[in-house]
Amino acid sequence: MIAVFRLGHRVERxxxxxxxxxxxxxxxxxxxxxxxxxxxxxxxxxxxxxxRKWGGGFTVEYVGNWRPFLRxxxxxxxxxxxxxLPLKEVIEELRPSMDGMLVxxxxxxxxxxxxxxxxxxxxVTNQPHSEAAALAVFxxxxxxxxxxxxxxxxxxxxxxxSARGKKVVRRQVTQA
Ligand code: SAM
Numbered sequence: 001m002i003a004v005f006r007l008g009h010r011v012e013r014x015x016x017x018x019x020x021x022x023x024x025x026x027x028x029x030x031x032x033x034x035x036x037x038x039x040x041x042x043x044x045x046x047x048x049x050x051x052r053k054w055g056g057g058f059t060v061e062y063v064g065n066w067r068p069f070l071r072x073x074x075x076x077x078x079x080x081x082x083x084x085l086p087l088k089e090v091i092e093e094l095r096p097s098m099d100g101m102l103v104x105x106x107x108x109x110x111x112x113x114x115x116x117x118x119x120x121x122x123x124v125t126n127q128p129h130s131e132a133a134a135l136a137v138f139x140x141x142x143x144x145x146x147x148x149x150x151x152x153x154x155x156x157x158x159x160x161x162s163a164r165g166k167k168v169v170r171r172q173v174t175q176a
Pocket of ligand 1: 106128132
């Protein structure tokens with residue numbers, strides 16, 4: 001499983017963006033998002049509702065102290081930052097450790113220790129943009145586009161792809 005860690009969440013300012021990070025993580029093949037900063041049950045509930053409707057087992061968990069969390073992570077820790085090494089240069093080296101990988105994205109200000117605590121600091125271009133965009137591109141390159149074919153068989157709602165308009169079907173979900 002690939003996990004994502006969103007650092008430094010602020011309830012008022014980041015509620016949309018952190019939700020977007022979680023939704024990108026889920027849609028692009030990660031299994032879990034951890035977050036630090038301020039605890040925000042609204043985000044946890046919003047993502048839970050999306051999972052209930054659209055399926056899968058994606059979860060969100062709050063982390064009080066990021067330092068021991070990063071230090072004790074057993075897999076590879078990849079921090080996405082505009083200051084890091086170019087994605088194209090490191091992605092092949094990273095692929096074998098995809099399972100158990102923690103992909104870290106920052107918020108407004110990222111402390112220098114995050115760079116030191118990570119196994120890799122990776123840039124998705126060396127220009128400033130967004131944690132949601134950096135995460136989407138990174139997960140796509142990591143999985144070589146395979147995440148675009150993910151489906152969630154237990155979903156209550158499913159989209160029927162169509163050239164125009166919106167087609168959504170409601171499925172009968174049988175409880176185990
Ligand atoms: N000024 C902040 C800093 O100290 O690094 C960056 C803030 S940026 C709005 C929020 C997050 O988006 C970053 O921490 C990083 O995870 C991600 N991000 C933004 N641009 C990126 C890039 N070019 N490559 C990789 N990640 C990026």
